[in-house]
Amino acid sequence: MTDLISTVVAKYNYWIYITLMMIGLYAMIAKNNLVKKIVGMNIFQTAIILFYVSIGVKKGATIPILEHGHGPDVHHVVHAVDYINPLPHVLMLTAIVVGVATLGVALALAIRIYNNYNTLEENEILTQVREK
Amino acid sequence: MSEQYPALLVIVPLLSALVISVAGWVNKRLCFPIAVAALGVAAWSSVGLLFRVLDEGVIVYKLGGWSPPMGIAYYIDYLNGLVLPVVSIVALLNLISSKKIVEQQFPDKAGPFYTLYVLMVTGLLGIVVTGDAFNLYVLLEIASLTGYGLLAMGEERAPLATLNYLYMGTIGACFYLLGIGYLYIVTGSLNMVDIARLLPPLYQSKAVLAAFIICMVGVWLKMAFFPLHAWLPNAYTYANSASSGLIAPLMTKVMVYVMIRLILTVFTPKFVFNTLAVHDAVVWLAVIAIVMGAVLALKERNLKKMLTYIVVAEVGYMVGGAWLGNRAGLTGAVLHIVNDALMTLCVFLVVGNIVYKIKGYAFGDLKGLFAKMPFTMGAFVIGALSIIGVPPTCGFFSKWYLILGAIQAHQYGFMVALLFSSLINVVLFFRVFEIGFYEPFSDHEGHEHHPAVMAEAPLTMLVPLYVVAISLILVGLYTGDIVNHIVQFVIPKGFM
Numbered sequence: 077m078t079d080l081i082s083t084v085v086a087k088y089n090y091w092i093y094i095t096l097m098m099i100g101l102y103a104m105i106a107k108n109n110l111v112k113k114i115v116g117m118n119i120f121q122t123a124i125i126l127f128y129v130s131i132g133v134k135k136g137a138t139i140p141i142l143e144h145g146h147g148p149d150v151h152h153v154v155h156a157v158d159y160i161n162p163l164p165h166v167l168m169l170t171a172i173v174v175g176v177a178t179l180g181v182a183l184a185l186a187i188r189i190y191n192n193y194n195t196l197e198e199n200e201i202l203t204q205v206r207e208k
Numbered sequence: 209m210s211e212q213y214p215a216l217l218v219i220v221p222l223l224s225a226l227v228i229s230v231a232g233w234v235n236k237r238l239c240f241p242i243a244v245a246a247l248g249v250a251a252w253s254s255v256g257l258l259f260r261v262l263d264e265g266v267i268v269y270k271l272g273g274w275s276p277p278m279g280i281a282y283y284i285d286y287l288n289g290l291v292l293p294v295v296s297i298v299a300l301l302n303l304i305s306s307k308k309i310v311e312q313q314f315p316d317k318a319g320p321f322y323t324l325y326v327l328m329v330t331g332l333l334g335i336v337v338t339g340d341a342f343n344l345y346v347l348l349e350i351a352s353l354t355g356y357g358l359l360a361m362g363e364e365r366a367p368l369a370t371l372n373y374l375y376m377g378t379i380g381a382c383f384y385l386l387g388i389g390y391l392y393i394v395t396g397s398l399n400m401v402d403i404a405r406l407l408p409p410l411y412q413s414k415a416v417l418a419a420f421i422i423c424m425v426g427v428w429l430k431m432a433f434f435p436l437h438a439w440l441p442n443a444y445t446y447a448n449s450a451s452s453g454l455i456a457p458l459m460t461k462v463m464v465y466v467m468i469r470l471i472l473t474v475f476t477p478k479f480v481f482n483t484l485a486v487h488d489a490v491v492w493l494a495v496i497a498i499v500m501g502a503v504l505a506l507k508e509r510n511l512k513k514m515l516t517y518i519v520v521a522e523v524g525y526m527v528g529g530a531w532l533g534n535r536a537g538l539t540g541a542v543l544h545i546v547n548d549a550l551m552t553l554c555v556f557l558v559v560g561n562i563v564y565k566i567k568g569y570a571f572g573d574l575k576g577l578f579a580k581m582p583f584t585m586g587a588f589v590i591g592a593l594s595i596i597g598v599p600p601t602c603g604f605f606s607k608w609y610l611i612l613g614a615i616q617a618h619q620y621g622f623m624v625a626l627l628f629s630s631l632i633n634v635v636l637f638f639r640v641f642e643i644g645f646y647e648p649f650s651d652h653e654g655h656e657h658h659p660a661v662m663a664e665a666p667l668t669m670l671v672p673l674y675v676v677a678i679s680l681i682l683v684g685l686y687t688g689d690i691v692n693h694i695v696q697f698v699i700p701k702g703f704m
Contacts, residue, residue, distance in 0.1 A: 104375055117378055124382050124389070131393055164392070167342055171385065174349045181356050182374050188360065188367040201368060 232319015537613025
């Protein structure tokens with residue numbers, strides 16, 4: 077039992093991202109309202125962003141900006157160990173943009189669907205589709 | 209100039225997408241020529257690149273002069289050297305054919321349509337040309353997002369079908385991104401060649417295993433591999449024919465390319481076929497995909513939806529071929545990417561012509577079509593024979609290699625599935641021929657006309673169709689040259 081707890085606590089970032097991902101997936105599968113499904117999709121994407129951001133973290137390190145990095149009298153040596161890894165964060169800027177774009181397209185489609193069927197509940201839409 | 213082909217391939221369509229969206233505000237008639245010019249440059253560069261690869265071997269293009277693994281590099285080898293011209297030429301031909309469809313169906317949306325079209329081709333070409341795993345994700349999302357926009361322009365049910373595709377597509381792309389994340393944790397690199405160099409000591413690691421499985425599931429979702437195919441038929445059926453003519457031939461094929469790239473370059477066949485050894489199970493999944501695709505196609509009473517299920521079955525061919533784990537199977541899978549892109553384009557262009565003239569694609573609308581549209585249906589016969597796999601059309605030769613691979617790998621289930629699906633395709637297409645040839649033409653009110661008046665699609669739609677139909681036969685006749693000069697170098701040495 078203590079083993080289990082210590083594994084969970086030591087790698088809590090992975091557990092949180094998996095939990096978030098499953099919440100998102102649950103919403104996409106189980107919810108009936110299209111906007112709720114879209115929100116679930118967004119949670120799913122955000123979980124992966126959290127995963128990437130958390131793998132760049134390093135204990136006791138600081139943000140990757142050089143102190144007194146410029147100027148004529150810069151002599152100190154830069155230790156990479158002192159800084160967190162900025163690359164996953166930079167990658168996630170792109171992923172956030174992708175997430176926003178996907179959300180935008182999905183909501184635009186939801187508006188088109190609402191104009192066609194006057195509802196956003198999936199079962200009501202499907203009955204209307206079958207009746208035609 | 210020719211050193212810059214890899215960059216031109218992506219940058220010219222990207223920038224012209226911006227130009228088209230501006231031109232759409234000024235004068236809508238400007239959009240189409242700009243799009244043709246942009247894709248023409250892309251097609252020219254991709255063919256030029258293929259000839260350079262044939263001369264010099266693998267080309268490495270460092271974007272902005274930053275050398276990998278820090279910068280992003282484009283790698284062009286025999287595999288994507290072959291796929292690039294196919295993607296750009298298929299996109300160009302369908303673009304020419306789409307002019308009349310756009311004028312007929314949504315003339316006021318010409319600007320947005322051509323912008324999305326060219327952007328989507330940018331994404332597809334970028335996926336094929338890039339050598340960076342994360343860059344591939346970004347371009348994949350560019351291609352997907354524009355694809356959702358294009359597919360939603362269609363019938364009343366199109367937005368709902370597209371939204372379902374969007375859910376599945378987003379999960380697929382997210383899975384791919386997650387898999388790349390695991391690879392980044394263990395190797396610290398995003399460059400495909402660099403990852404492949406760093407991976408061998410880590411083959412036993414659970415993180416690499418997780419990365420591989422998650423990436424594969426993501427890619428399978430995007431290519432509609434059988435149990436994950438549910439989004440495809442509706443999304444492609446209800447879209448307008450100009451969009452489905454671009455997306456149906458290319459999106460699934462480009463994802464199959466990504467799968468083969470991951471197997472060959474990133475994870476290497478040694479890991480996939482020796483360390484992991486799950487390929488028998490995947491080939492059986494492909495068998496189920498082929499059989500189910502064929503059976504579901506048989507159920508449809510609607511030409512376009514029937515064709516979408518054939519696409520699902522064809523994905524099974526390529527996945528199965530790639531996972532047979534031998535030279536013949538992989539050759540068949542790579543050849544089938546080329547052939548299936550052309551075959552699918554051919555039949556979807558035919559559907560485009562039929563919808564343009566008849567305004568319908570249910571079996572009931574096809575009566576007397578051979579008399580009404582003889583040229584369109586002539587090309588349809590060539591496309592259908594190629595999908596069935598009748599020599600000398602190209603479909604026969606890739607299927608030949610796939611069956612050869614199945615026998616060498618002792619995967620007789622896969623061989624039987626290929627033959628079964630060919631037989632079902634015979635039934636499917638001859639049923640359409642029968643309706644088109646023997647049943648008299650009737651209009652929507654039920655009045656029968658004897659004899660039917662010929663009303664062919666315009667020349668801008670027939671010329672691309674015939675270019676594709678003739679290329680189906682030419683690619684078939686030159687299969688030997690394609691295999692000897694290109695495909696055999698795709699497969700790494702020492703791979704049996």
